[in-house]
Amino acid sequence: MSGNNRAVATSVQIVEAGRTSNLPPQVKFGATARAYTMAAALVAIWIVFEYTTHGVFLNARNFSNLTRQMAVTGVLSVGMLMVIVIGEIDLSVGSLVGLTGMAAALVQANNAWGVTATLTIALVFGLIIGCAQGILTSYARVPSFIVTLGGLLAWRGVTKAISAGQTIPIQLYNFNSIGQSYLDKPIGWAFAALAVVAIIVTQLRWQSSRKRLGLSTLSSTQLALRIGIPSVLSVALVAMLNAYEGIPVPVLLFLIVALAGAFVMSNTTWGRYMYAVGGNREAARLSGINTRALTIATFGVLGLLAGLAGVIYTARVGSASPDAGLLLELDAIAACVIGGASLMGGRGTIAGACMGALFMASLDNGMSLKNVPDFTQDIVKGTILVAAVALDMLSRKRNG
Numbered sequence: 001m002s003g004n005n006r007a008v009a010t011s012v013q014i015v016e017a018g019r020t021s022n023l024p025p026q027v028k029f030g031a032t033a034r035a036y037t038m039a040a041a042l043v044a045i046w047i048v049f050e051y052t053t054h055g056v057f058l059n060a061r062n063f064s065n066l067t068r069q070m071a072v073t074g075v076l077s078v079g080m081l082m083v084i085v086i087g088e089i090d091l092s093v094g095s096l097v098g099l100t101g102m103a104a105a106l107v108q109a110n111n112a113w114g115v116t117a118t119l120t121i122a123l124v125f126g127l128i129i130g131c132a133q134g135i136l137t138s139y140a141r142v143p144s145f146i147v148t149l150g151g152l153l154a155w156r157g158v159t160k161a162i163s164a165g166q167t168i169p170i171q172l173y174n175f176n177s178i179g180q181s182y183l184d185k186p187i188g189w190a191f192a193a194l195a196v197v198a199i200i201v202t203q204l205r206w207q208s209s210r211k212r213l214g215l216s217t218l219s220s221t222q223l224a225l226r227i228g229i230p231s232v233l234s235v236a237l238v239a240m241l242n243a244y245e246g247i248p249v250p251v252l253l254f255l256i257v258a259l260a261g262a263f264v265m266s267n268t269t270w271g272r273y274m275y276a277v278g279g280n281r282e283a284a285r286l287s288g289i290n291t292r293a294l295t296i297a298t299f300g301v302l303g304l305l306a307g308l309a310g311v312i313y314t315a316r317v318g319s320a321s322p323d324a325g326l327l328l329e330l331d332a333i334a335a336c337v338i339g340g341a342s343l344m345g346g347r348g349t350i351a352g353a354c355m356g357a358l359f360m361a362s363l364d365n366g367m368s369l370k371n372v373p374d375f376t377q378d379i380v381k382g383t384i385l386v387a388a389v390a391l392d393m394l395s396r397k398r399n400g
Contacts, residue, residue, distance in 0.1 A: 035340060035352070042359050049366035057366055060243035067241065068179075068316065070361035071250035072097070074354055075309045076332035077339075078261040079302030081353040084336050085265075086298055087278045087345025088137060088144040092129075092151030093306045093332060097325030099159045100125050100310030105168035105320035108175070115174045123307040129155070130303015134296035144299075152329065160322045167321040170314060178253075179315030182246040191247065191255075192238040196231045198259055203227050206266055230351075250312045257305065262350040274298065278345030334385040335360050342392050 049057040056062055076093050083090050100122040107113040107121055133151055137144045170176050183191070203226055210217050218226065241247045265271035276284040277291050285291045309328075314320045339356030341348025360381065367377045 038338065038340070038352070038355060038359070042355065042362065045359075045362055045366065049362070049369065053366070053369045056369060060240060062365070062369070063240050064244040064248060066361055066365045067237075067251045068248045069365060070357055071248070071254040072309045072313045072316075073328065073331045073335060073360060074254040074357040075257050075305050075312065076302075076328060077335040077353040077357045078257050078350055079305035080329075080332040081336045081339075081341055081348050081350055082261070082265070082274060082298050083144075083302050084333075084341045084343060085274050085278045085345060085348050086295060087281065088295065088299070089333070089343070090133070090144065090148045090151075090299065090302055091329050092133065092148040092155055093302065093309075094325040094328035094330075095152050095155035095159065096126055096129060096303060096306035097310040097313055097328055098320075098322065099129075099155045100307040101314035101324050102159045102163050102168065102320040102322070104175070104311060104314060105170055106162060108170065108172055109168055115172055118172070118175060119311060122311050123304055126303040126305070126307025126310065127300050128303070130306065131296055131300040133303070134299030137299065138292040138295040156322075159324075163320070163322050165322055167319050169319045175311075176315050176318050177249065179250055179312050179317070181249050183249065183252060185242045185246045188238050188242050188247040191252065192235050195234040195255070195259070198263075199230050199234070200227055202263055202267060209267065250316060253308065253312060257308070258350055258354050265350055270294070270297075275346055278347070280346075330385065331360050331381075332357075334381065334388065337385065337388040337392065343389060344392075 046058065076097070080090060080093065103125050104118045104122040108118055113121070129151070133144070133147050136142050136147045203223065207217055207223060238247065241251070265274065273284065273289050273294055276287070276289060277294055281291055310325065313324060317324075335356035336348060336353045337343065337356070338359055339348070339352030339354070341353060363381060363384075364377065367380070372380075
């Protein structure tokens with residue numbers, strides 16, 4: 001076995017030690033029960049909102065709006081899940097969404113930059129800031145909670161300073177189309193077919209990799225379910241969206257990010273290393289993993305995705321305001337925790353984070369349709385976040 005393969009095998013064994021193989025059966029049962037509970041809760045609130053809104057909640061138009069609203073939180077949740085898996089946290093992404101969106105709006109308004117240059121400035125801004133926060137966390141050893149809490153305040157202040165507290169309208173049609181346009185319906189079906197193929201290839205590669213490394217593999221039935229369920233859901237999603245105007249472009253971007261994130265976390269060395277670092281940072285370091293570089297890269301990815309979320313958010317509303325992205329970091333963290341990620345690190349999946357984002361978006365959308373006051377919505381979402389964290393802590397305490 002080559003040195004690289006030995007490092008991969010070592011890191012995977014660390015992951016297994018921290019996640020499944022050496023854990024007692026009640027932990028596996030708890031994780032499975034939690035996933036089913038999450039799915040049942042999502043279905044339950046859909047039924048409640050569908051009934052109480054007299055069929056409005058799940059009609060094609062509102063479902064399309066719900067997925068568009070979910071896109072920004074979903075993109076952030078993918079990056080936040082990676083940060084949480086390595087045992088860190090980022091409280092600044094909401095402010096980064098506002099800052100990168102404002103930067104894109106200002107270079108259009110003041111410098112007449114085109115779409116490509118505008119997108120580049122937003123993404124590069126997010127990437128640089130994310131890497132800077134990762135450097136402070138890994139080399140200066142400042143807790144990520146403190147670094148990003150400072151970022152939450154600082155980047156919001158920078159946004160207010162460069163905009164002079166004003167809302168900046170977006171003039172470029174092509175930029176706004178990123179957040180407001182839809183794909184033609186045949187293209188939507190083509191993407192559904194592509195998604196099914198990607199799911200099959202990803203799962204088969206995952207199974208083959210585990211077999212090659214001598215790890216436990218799924219039975220044929222389990223593998224079929226693991227391929228079949230997301231495939232059916234993908235086709236159903238496209239059918240629902242095509243019943244209105246087609247797939248919204250923000251949703252397409254979110255799905256691309258989610259699929260890429262799931263592939264990275266499940267099928268690449270980098271993804272294995274993230275679980276290894278979150279499961280046991282010292283053991284991961286001793287096994288040869290460069291934990292500092294990995295921390296910087298992970299924060300950089302989240303910053304990059306915050307830049308993308310800033311573009312989507314600004315394009316969807318057609319303007320950049322100093323308060324854009326307010327509290328989005330809490331929505332992203334809540335989505336990850338509700339989806340099964342542990343704030344202690346080492347546990348969580350992209351699929352769970354996406355389901356959590358859908359749960360949070362459904363709550364927002366349903367309560368808005370019911371004209372629930374803003375303060376009540378905040379109370380409900382805050383209560384759900386605390387309950388999800390408490391459930392995770394109780395589960396860890398019960399299982400030692």
